[in-house]
Amino acid sequence: MKATAIANANIALIKYWGKRNKELILPYNSSISMTCDGLWTKTTVEFGDYPEDSIVINDEELKKDEKDVLGHVQRIKKTAGITENAKVVSESNFPVAAGLASSASGLAALTLATTAAAKMNMDSKQLSILARQGSGSASRSIEGGFVEWLKGEKEGGEDSYAVQLAPKEHWHDFRMLACIVSESKKATSSRAGMAQTVATSPYYEGWLGSVDNDLENMRKGIAEKDFTLVGKTAEANALKMHATMMTTKPAIIYWQPATVEVMHSIIKWREEGLESYFTMDAGPQVKILCLKKDIDEIIKNIMELEGVKKTIVCKPGDGVQLTQEHLF
Amino acid sequence: MKATAIANANIALIKYWGKRNKELILPYNSSISMTCDGLWTKTTVEFGDYPEDSIVINDEELKKDEKDVLGHVQRIKKTAGITENAKVVSESNFPVAAGLASSASGLAALTLATTAAAKMNMDSKQLSILARQGSGSASRSIEGGFVEWLKGEKEGGEDSYAVQLAPKEHWHDFRMLACIVSESKKATSSRAGMAQTVATSPYYEGWLGSVDNDLENMRKGIAEKDFTLVGKTAEANALKMHATMMTTKPAIIYWQPATVEVMHSIIKWREEGLESYFTMDAGPQVKILCLKKDIDEIIKNIMELEGVKKTIVCKPGDGVQLTQEHLF
Numbered sequence: 001m002k003a004t005a006i007a008n009a010n011i012a013l014i015k016y017w018g019k020r021n022k023e024l025i026l027p028y029n030s031s032i033s034m035t036c037d038g039l040w041t042k043t044t045v046e047f048g049d050y051p052e053d054s055i056v057i058n059d060e061e062l063k064k065d066e067k068d069v070l071g072h073v074q075r076i077k078k079t080a081g082i083t084e085n086a087k088v089v090s091e092s093n094f095p096v097a098a099g100l101a102s103s104a105s106g107l108a109a110l111t112l113a114t115t116a117a118a119k120m121n122m123d124s125k126q127l128s129i130l131a132r133q134g135s136g137s138a139s140r141s142i143e144g145g146f147v148e149w150l151k152g153e154k155e156g157g158e159d160s161y162a163v164q165l166a167p168k169e170h171w172h173d174f175r176m177l178a179c180i181v182s183e184s185k186k187a188t189s190s191r192a193g194m195a196q197t198v199a200t201s202p203y204y205e206g207w208l209g210s211v212d213n214d215l216e217n218m219r220k221g222i223a224e225k226d227f228t229l230v231g232k233t234a235e236a237n238a239l240k241m242h243a244t245m246m247t248t249k250p251a252i253i254y255w256q257p258a259t260v261e262v263m264h265s266i267i268k269w270r271e272e273g274l275e276s277y278f279t280m281d282a283g284p285q286v287k288i289l290c291l292k293k294d295i296d297e298i299i300k301n302i303m304e305l306e307g308v309k310k311t312i313v314c315k316p317g318d319g320v321q322l323t324q325e326h327l328f
Numbered sequence: 329m330k331a332t333a334i335a336n337a338n339i340a341l342i343k344y345w346g347k348r349n350k351e352l353i354l355p356y357n358s359s360i361s362m363t364c365d366g367l368w369t370k371t372t373v374e375f376g377d378y379p380e381d382s383i384v385i386n387d388e389e390l391k392k393d394e395k396d397v398l399g400h401v402q403r404i405k406k407t408a409g410i411t412e413n414a415k416v417v418s419e420s421n422f423p424v425a426a427g428l429a430s431s432a433s434g435l436a437a438l439t440l441a442t443t444a445a446a447k448m449n450m451d452s453k454q455l456s457i458l459a460r461q462g463s464g465s466a467s468r469s470i471e472g473g474f475v476e477w478l479k480g481e482k483e484g485g486e487d488s489y490a491v492q493l494a495p496k497e498h499w500h501d502f503r504m505l506a507c508i509v510s511e512s513k514k515a516t517s518s519r520a521g522m523a524q525t526v527a528t529s530p531y532y533e534g535w536l537g538s539v540d541n542d543l544e545n546m547r548k549g550i551a552e553k554d555f556t557l558v559g560k561t562a563e564a565n566a567l568k569m570h571a572t573m574m575t576t577k578p579a580i581i582y583w584q585p586a587t588v589e590v591m592h593s594i595i596k597w598r599e600e601g602l603e604s605y606f607t608m609d610a611g612p613q614v615k616i617l618c619l620k621k622d623i624d625e626i627i628k629n630i631m632e633l634e635g636v637k638k639t640i641v642c643k644p645g646d647g648v649q650l651t652q653e654h655l656f
Binding site (some may be wrong): 120201202203204205206207209210235236238240241242246247249251253255256257258259260261263264274307 | 400405529531532533535537538563564566568570571572574575577581583584585586587588589591592597627635
């Protein structure tokens with residue numbers, strides 16, 4: 001009745017932006033991501049004679065705004081018919097401020113650890129559907145390499161899960177460089193940001209109308225390892241997502257001065273022959289997409305910018321796995 | 329055969345963004361502006377026995393990329409049946425880097441001076457239609473105070489001209505503060521930017537679908553001197569325009585780090601009770617909208633920001649006028 005799972009974070013190349021069903025977390029559009037090697041959350045779950053369900057994340061008791069996490073454990077307990085309480089301990093090895101959704105790796109690890117402790121034998125599709133209900137982007141961290149979360153059409157969400165487009169070995173020299181430009185907590189969560197976008201942006205229709213073309217280009221770019229196509233498509237898609245947010249009421253502007261500084265620098269270096277592209281999620285940090293051969297020069301350049309505090313590099317990584325190294 | 333006209337720049341509160349006819353400069357949407365007191369261009373035109381048409385702007389011979397200006401003079405000559413050549417001398421009292429379209433005041437002054445030198449007796453509607461063909465936003469600088477450029481429906485453009493919504497006296501304590509954050513020449517002209525938006529942005533339809541509501545709110549706000557409504561509407565409209573540009577191919581990002589710094593500062597100060605709003609045109613400069621009672625505090629605050637180089641304040645001003653002070 002005890003299991004530990006480790007899951008990597010993922011970075012969306014085509015963004016998940018907008019829910020058609022908030023309870024089941026069903027998206028309006030499919031999304032594509034890279035699972036990030038070495039940016040992991042490890043979670044141990046044990047069912048036993050505990051007075052209540054409890055969760056400790058990075059040595060801290062669960063905060064109120066993390067009640068979703070407890071709800072996720074209880075959802076799985078209910079499905080498995082488990083009446084004992086769960087003790088959950090979780091650790092991540094990357095800073096929350098990196099702007100790499102810790103909820104993705106966190107909920108993916110939690111999903112596998114909880115189902116394994118409950119002796120539920122789930123395949124990756126089932127795990128992805130379950131993880132999705134905890135946090136949308138967690139559905140993608142179930143798989144390794146390059147991943148597509150299919151939006152699905154069904155009301156119950158049984159066709160809304162992630163599939164692997166290509167394993168990490170397919171493109172081992174692809175790199176993502178997270179540039180941390182601000183460590184202050186963002187004002188609007190991505191969950192609130194996307195709800196506000198769907199409700200008030202005059203551009204959300206334009207987002208949905210153009211995302212299928214982005215998905216098609218991204219699938220092609222990944223299959224053919226066409227870095228220019230992948231980079232251009234990811235950058236344009238991120239700008240489109242941020243553009244929708246700036247047009248919500250009230251406006252959500254996640255960019256900070258240094259965000260813009262990094263963006264312009266990347267465009268300038270690219271014009272000079274150093275090819276990289278940027279993407280940003282619901283926050284100020286910039287994630288740079290590049291190839292292994294250019295990473296050293298890009299890090300050197302980027303660290304000279306006044307606004308960049310630190311960087312984290314990663315390559316394509318594995319999907320969620322069980323491990324024997326329990327946390328308690 | 330000699331006349332001098334003086335015209336003020338204008339700042340768009342609801343932006344002109346996208347041409348339905350590039351030759352006649354007919355817009356897809358109506359726009360609303362404030363004519364800016366004291367930010368003027370003065371232009372003297374004389375017809376005479378000159379070897380060719382010539383234009384000197386701010387003591388410099390016309391550059392190649394200003395050929396449109398010469399074309400405008402020739403358009404008027406043709407209409408008036410004038411065969412003599414024109415000598416044109418023009419001066420502006422504000423820096424081009426202010427991001428206040430010098431083409432608006434320039435083409436408005438040129439239109440009145442040229443038609444007056446040609447002894448054409450034109451009313452303000454005719455002047456606005458003619459100025460529009462030189463530079464779209466120049467159509468608005470014909471009128472003073474608060475101005476709407478009606479997009480019109482006709483193919484020939486005879487119903488696309490500016491009308492005054494309210495004279496400057498209506499709202500004498502309205503202020504616009506231009507914050508100069510960058511003096512480097514922008515990479516993309518607004519003319520090119522809007523053409524690219526119409527051709528490639530998936531959000532341009534959303535722009536057109538939502539601008540009528542903005543126009544309605546702005547007319548109401550001006551009529552009722554409802555500063556909150558005017559400010560909110562202008563800020564949201566500017567963000568929408570910039571959001572369309574970020575989604576063109578390739579993306580146009582006019583914002584610089586200091587642009588974002590000023591935007592966030594204005595939002596923060598507003599939350600603290602100091603009410604002002606921002607707007608940006610096709611460039612990095614931020615224009616702050618506020619009331620006279622707050623201008624000193626806003627200037628003091630804004631000049632403390634690292635990225636702001638200087639500021640220019642103005643209030644509602646007059647439309648184009650003839651003057652006896654010839655430039656030569």
